Amino acid sequence: MSSLVTEKELKLRQAMTVMGLYDSAYWLSWLTWETVVALISSILIVLSGMMFQFSFFLKNSFAVLFVLFFLFELNMTGLAFMLSAFIRKSASATTIGFFIFIIGFVTQIVVRAGFPYTDGISDTYRNLWSLFPPNPFAQALKVLSNAVSTPEGDGVSWSKRGVSCDAFDTNCGMSINTVYKWLLATFFLWFVLAIYFDNIIPNAMGVRKSVLYFLNPHYWTGKGGQKVKEGGVCSCLTSAHHEENRTADDEDVLEEENAVRQQLTQDVVDANVAVQVHGIVKTYPGTFSIGCCCKCKRTAPYHALKGLWVKFTKDQLFCLLGPNGAGKTTVINCLTGITPVTGGDALIYGHSIRSSTGMSNIRKLIGVCPQFDILWDALSGQEHLELFASIKGISPASIKSITQTSLAEVKLTDAAKVRSGSYSGGMKRRLSVAIALIGDPKLVILDEPTTGMDPITRRHVWDIIENAKKGRAIILTTHSMEEADILSDRIGIMAKGRLRCIGTSIRLKSRFGTGFIANISFHGNNNEHSPANSDAISARHREAVKEFFKHRLDVVPKEENNNFLTYVIPHEREALLTNFFEELQDREEEFGISDIQLGLTTLEEVFLNIARQAELESATAEGSLVTLTLTSGESAEIPIGARFVGIPGTESAEYPTGFMVEVYWEQDDTGSLCVAGHSQKAPIPQNIQLSSSATTRQRRSASVRGVVIDPSQVTSVNFQ
Numbered sequence: 001m002s003s004l005v006t007e008k009e010l011k012l013r014q015a016m017t018v019m020g021l022y023d024s025a026y027w028l029s030w031l032t033w034e035t036v037v038a039l040i041s042s043i044l045i046v047l048s049g050m051m052f053q054f055s056f057f058l059k060n061s062f063a064v065l066f067v068l069f070f071l072f073e074l075n076m077t078g079l080a081f082m083l084s085a086f087i088r089k090s091a092s093a094t095t096i097g098f099f100i101f102i103i104g105f106v107t108q109i110v111v112r113a114g115f116p117y118t119d120g121i122s123d124t125y126r127n128l129w130s131l132f133p134p135n136p137f138a139q140a141l142k143v144l145s146n147a148v149s150t151p152e153g154d155g156v157s158w159s160k161r162g163v164s165c166d167a168f169d170t171n172c173g174m175s176i177n178t179v180y181k182w183l184l185a186t187f188f189l190w191f192v193l194a195i196y197f198d199n200i201i202p203n204a205m206g207v208r209k210s211v212l213y214f215l216n217p218h219y220w221t222g223k224g225g226q227k228v229k230e231g232g233v234c235s236c237l238t239s240a241h242h243e244e245n246r247t248a249d250d251e252d253v254l255e256e257e258n259a260v261r262q263q264l265t266q267d268v269v270d271a272n273v274a275v276q277v278h279g280i281v282k283t284y285p286g287t288f289s290i291g292c293c294c295k296c297k298r299t300a301p302y303h304a305l306k307g308l309w310v311k312f313t314k315d316q317l318f319c320l321l322g323p324n325g326a327g328k329t330t331v332i333n334c335l336t337g338i339t340p341v342t343g344g345d346a347l348i349y350g351h352s353i354r355s356s357t358g359m360s361n362i363r364k365l366i367g368v369c370p371q372f373d374i375l376w377d378a379l380s381g382q383e384h385l386e387l388f389a390s391i392k393g394i395s396p397a398s399i400k401s402i403t404q405t406s407l408a409e410v411k412l413t414d415a416a417k418v419r420s421g422s423y424s425g426g427m428k429r430r431l432s433v434a435i436a437l438i439g440d441p442k443l444v445i446l447d448e449p450t451t452g453m454d455p456i457t458r459r460h461v462w463d464i465i466e467n468a469k470k471g472r473a474i475i476l477t478t479h480s481m482e483e484a485d486i487l488s489d490r491i492g493i494m495a496k497g498r499l500r501c502i503g504t505s506i507r508l509k510s511r512f513g514t515g516f517i518a519n520i521s522f523h524g525n526n527n528e529h530s531p532a533n534s535d536a537i538s539a540r541h542r543e544a545v546k547e548f549f550k551h552r553l554d555v556v557p558k559e560e561n562n563n564f565l566t567y568v569i570p571h572e573r574e575a576l577l578t579n580f581f582e583e584l585q586d587r588e589e590e591f592g593i594s595d596i597q598l599g600l601t602t603l604e605e606v607f608l609n610i611a612r613q614a615e616l617e618s619a620t621a622e623g624s625l626v627t628l629t630l631t632s633g634e635s636a637e638i639p640i641g642a643r644f645v646g647i648p649g650t651e652s653a654e655y656p657t658g659f660m661v662e663v664y665w666e667q668d669d670t671g672s673l674c675v676a677g678h679s680q681k682a683p684i685p686q687n688i689q690l691s692s693s694a695t696t697r698q699r700r701s702a703s704v705r706g707v708v709i710d711p712s713q714v715t716s717v718n719f720q
């Protein structure tokens with residue numbers, strides 16, 4: 001029971017399912033294993049008893065004893081399978097197992113005392129009592145021990161197993177044969193219930209089938225869609241509300257959406273496209289709890305994906321970026337069938353993720369490296385690869401050579417036979433990458449594959465991923481901008497469940513970066529005899545260059561030291577750059593410049609801009625407020641993201657409209673926007689219209705509410 005629950009708890013079963021393991025194969029493998037264990041241990045128990053010359057084992061038939069112990073163990077296994085469906089933690093499984101042992105011990109004493117297998121006790125009690133495996137087993141033990149309790153007793157032979165136990169004990173009401181039948185029947189009952197509860201009780205992702213799923217013909221034929229539900233089995237559940245697909249704002253996102261929509265409506269099959277995502281929506285239903293008076297309380301549903309339209313092309317790596325909680329893992333979970341979509345669909349090599357047949361076909365085509373390593377501590381790296389190779393259907397003859405190649409690729413050959421429990425974090429990630437690539441999958445999904453790797457190993461894994469692009473599509477999520485820049489053919493940045501931008505790294509940098517980065521290096525201090533004089537010359541050169549940039553491009557350095565100046569040049573000045581840098585190069589000697597480097601801003605900056613924009617949108621939509629405290633002491637509540645704010649209470653006869661400030665925002669560690677600072681106060685120009693509603697609200701509100709001023713009205717305010 002503990003092993004089954006551990007597999008669920010560590011998501012090992014989920015990993016095997018995603019890689020193509022059928023539920024039937026899963027249960028059959030457990031049943032086969034437990035049957036073998038029960039067979040061997042039953043034989044050993046009887047042989048041990050005989051070896052120690054116990055008359056119970058010597059006088060009763062070997063076959064009678066063996067079948068009894070075997071059926072009892074099998075029955076207990078069925079019961080454990082069923083109970084495991086209700087348990088989430090392996091520690092709880094151990095505790096529950098111990099309690100069952102104690103209860104079994106107590107009920108066995110009751111059986112020994114005569115209840116309920118004696119004359120005069122109703123069949124209902126007897127049948128109910130016999131459902132718990134230790135009880136009929138205790139009855140059989142009682143019959144068998146009674147049969148050898150006297151010197152004349154010669155035990156129960158195989159042919160006498162069906163004889164009424166009256167032959168040995170006048171109070172007996174159940175023969176050994178009947179005990180066998182009970183144990184066998186209840187074993188099937190537990191096993192069927194185990195599979196049923198396993199399907200209807202929500203898994204770790206909150207996914208379950210309908211309570212009457214077995215009445216759906218699709219369950220038995222495997223064709224068409226099999227509906228799954230989310231949340232508990234509580235009858236007051238209502239289905240999650242579907243978020244309407246929103247129109248994408250960005251032109252590239254819109255273009256991608258239109259291209260995918262067009263292929264969908266025209267039913268075009270593009271051989272180069274591996275995955276088409278058709279507006280998938282994922283809403284996690286609110287959680288339920290039973291409140292007072294048996295009322296169901298429900299928290300608000302969470303819209304994790306709000307209509308994603310995108311395609312992933314063969315021979316390319318698509319990198320999905322986004323801040324924590326953007327919805328990247330949800331996309332992966334939807335594509336791999338771990339969690340069902342609330343709306344929309346996706347076609348992976350033409351197979352729909354909404355159909356159970358489609359999903360079984362998809363699972364044969366994909367390899368997944370999940371965000372967290374899902375490995376068995378007790379299995380070695382080689383054993384993991386062999387297991388997943390066989391799940392992928394690789395022929396037994398080639399498994400050995402394929403796993404050796406995989407291990408060599410991820411540099412785990414030396415640790416091939418070491419238990420994965422003793423691997424370092426980086427080794428585990430490499431093994432997970434190797435598992436994702438085993439069996440030549442046509443779609444590889446890598447969720448933050450290089451987390452925890454040292455720079456050398458990371459570069460090595462990048463090489464593996466780069467080489468793996470040929471003949472397949474790869475979807476990668478990462479928080480490393482360097483990794484995205486190096487590996488990706490296309491990048492999509494998500495935030496708050498929506499795709500915010502899409503394109504190549506260069507396109508994103510040129511569209512969403514702040515502009516160009518110019519690094520100017522100066523000749524070092526090379527006058528040993530007069531360093532002070534040399535410093536003065538360097539300072540003069542720097543000042544001259546700063547003046548040159550200010551005068552021609554109106555920019556000031558972002559960073560500077562004695563030998564470097566770094567500038568961020570906005571896109572608007574792009575037209576001036578060719579002449580500007582030509583002249584700068586011509587005057588290199590005059591300015592003491594040793595090197596000029598010009599590049600686009602980094603992907604990280606693009607990422608931060610997109611994330612900030614998303615935060616701002618959501619804060620505006622939610623109407624969240626923060627307190628702005630000015631250096632001069634006044635404070636006001638302002639909406640998150642507001643740029644220009646009028647400060648109430650600063651009105652005077654000279655400045656009847658009062659003063660305003662420009663607020664600077666930054667993102668904290670969690671990505672939320674917070675005030676980074678503000679400009680000097682400046683009088684609000686008379687021509688700016690302040691909304692009356694804002695003023696009314698101020699009077700009603702206990703705290704002072706700042707007046708948000710539309711940036712388009714702020715044209716000639718000097719905050720210096």
Ligand SMILES: Nc1ncnc2c1ncn2[C@@H]1O[C@H](COP(=O)(O)OP(=O)(O)OP(=O)(O)O)[C@@H](O)[C@H]1O
Nearest residue numbers: 205284302304322323324325326327328329330331
């Ligand atoms: N089972 C669930 N029930 C309710 N909400 C969930 C569930 N799984 C994920 N979420 C929510 O959905 C949102 C998206 O989560 P997701 O894991 O997809 O983000 P992510 O972009 O992969 O983040 P990270 O970079 O941290 O992995 C999060 O706000 C998360 O809290």
